[in-house]
Amino acid sequence: xxxxxxxxxxxxxxxxxxxxxxxxxxxxxxxxxxxxxxxxxxxxxxxxxxxxxxxxxxxxxxxxxxxxxxxxxxxxxxxxxxxxxxxxxxxxxxxxxxxxxxxxxxxxxxxxxxxxxxxxxxxxxxxxxxxxxxxxxxxxxxxxxxxxxxxxxxxxxxxxxxxxxxxxxxxxxxxxxxxxxxxxxxxxxxxxxxxxxxxxxxxxxxxxxxxxxxxxxxxxxxxxxxxxxxxx
Amino acid sequence: xxxxxxxxxxxxxxxxxxxxxxxxxxxxxxxxxxxxxxxxxxxxxxxxxxxxxxxxx
Numbered sequence: 001x002x003x004x005x006x007x008x009x010x011x012x013x014x015x016x017x018x019x020x021x022x023x024x025x026x027x028x029x030x031x032x033x034x035x036x037x038x039x040x041x042x043x044x045x046x047x048x049x050x051x052x053x054x055x056x057x058x059x060x061x062x063x064x065x066x067x068x069x070x071x072x073x074x075x076x077x078x079x080x081x082x083x084x085x086x087x088x089x090x091x092x093x094x095x096x097x098x099x100x101x102x103x104x105x106x107x108x109x110x111x112x113x114x115x116x117x118x119x120x121x122x123x124x125x126x127x128x129x130x131x132x133x134x135x136x137x138x139x140x141x142x143x144x145x146x147x148x149x150x151x152x153x154x155x156x157x158x159x160x161x162x163x164x165x166x167x168x169x170x171x172x173x174x175x176x177x178x179x180x181x182x183x184x185x186x187x188x189x190x191x192x193x194x195x196x197x198x199x200x201x202x203x204x205x206x207x208x209x210x211x212x213x214x215x216x217x218x219x220x221x222x223x224x225x226x227x228x229x230x231x232x
Numbered sequence: 233x234x235x236x237x238x239x240x241x242x243x244x245x246x247x248x249x250x251x252x253x254x255x256x257x258x259x260x261x262x263x264x265x266x267x268x269x270x271x272x273x274x275x276x277x278x279x280x281x282x283x284x285x286x287x288x289x
Contacts (some may be wrong), residue, residue: 039236041240042243050249088251091250092250099243100239216262220261222269
């Protein structure tokens with residue numbers, strides 16, 4: 001078994017056991033939050049998914065710049081793999097947020113700045129894949145997608161700051177709250193630690209998905225190259 | 233009965249089902265692509281060694 005397969009198997013098991021452990025902690029050990037009630041448990045899924053989405057699109061941003069600079073196919077393969085995983089997480093952020101919104105806000109959706117800019121991010125990266133599918137030349141596809149990947153990422157700082165820049169229904173930052181230059185999360189330690197644990201586990205899970213998707217991308221490109229050689 | 237239980241079940245259920253399906257489909261794609269690559273590489277190796285064999289005869 002090669003080292004990559006070993007690493008992926010290890011990450012698969014760490015993610016699986018980590019997710020299971022976090023689930024048991026959240027549902028069996030944690031008390032029910034006083035103001036939001038039982039639906040607050042959705043936050044342990046929603047917030048880590050948000051952070052993973054940010055990271056996935058940040059990876060797209062970095063590797064798209066790297067591709068445009070060095071023109072190495074491997075950078076585009078990583079960017080494409082991360083964009084797909086990020087898109088899945090982004091869809092789940094919108095869905096879990098909407099499900100949490102119904103019992104808490106009384107509605108699944110409002111055209112609030114945070115929600116609308118997140119939907120915009122999802123649509124930009126849907127466009128990213130439509131663009132890739134519409135171009136036949138591999139190099140041209142990678143170049144155009146890299147540009148869109150860089151532009152798409154610029155929506156993330158807007159999403160993050162939207163709760164400060166506009167009056168929104170969405171609550172301001174609780175985990176990354178900064179007061180007088182110092183980080184001061186506005187969440188009780190009892191609820192804070194399981195949330196941080198969920199974020200760490202979700203990031204490990206993201207790395208596993210990224211590697212799995214990257215392997216697929218590498219193989220698909222090799223297959224296309226072999227088929228093109230056979231036709232020549 | 234917990235108030236809002238159905239929302240929590242729906243959120244966790246959708247999240248779990250999405251990733252179970254995603255991992256299954258991605259692994260399937262990887263397996264199919266790997267088999268196809270191996271088959272084509274083997275075919276290419278055979279076709280490149282054949283003319284050499286004929287020359288040796």
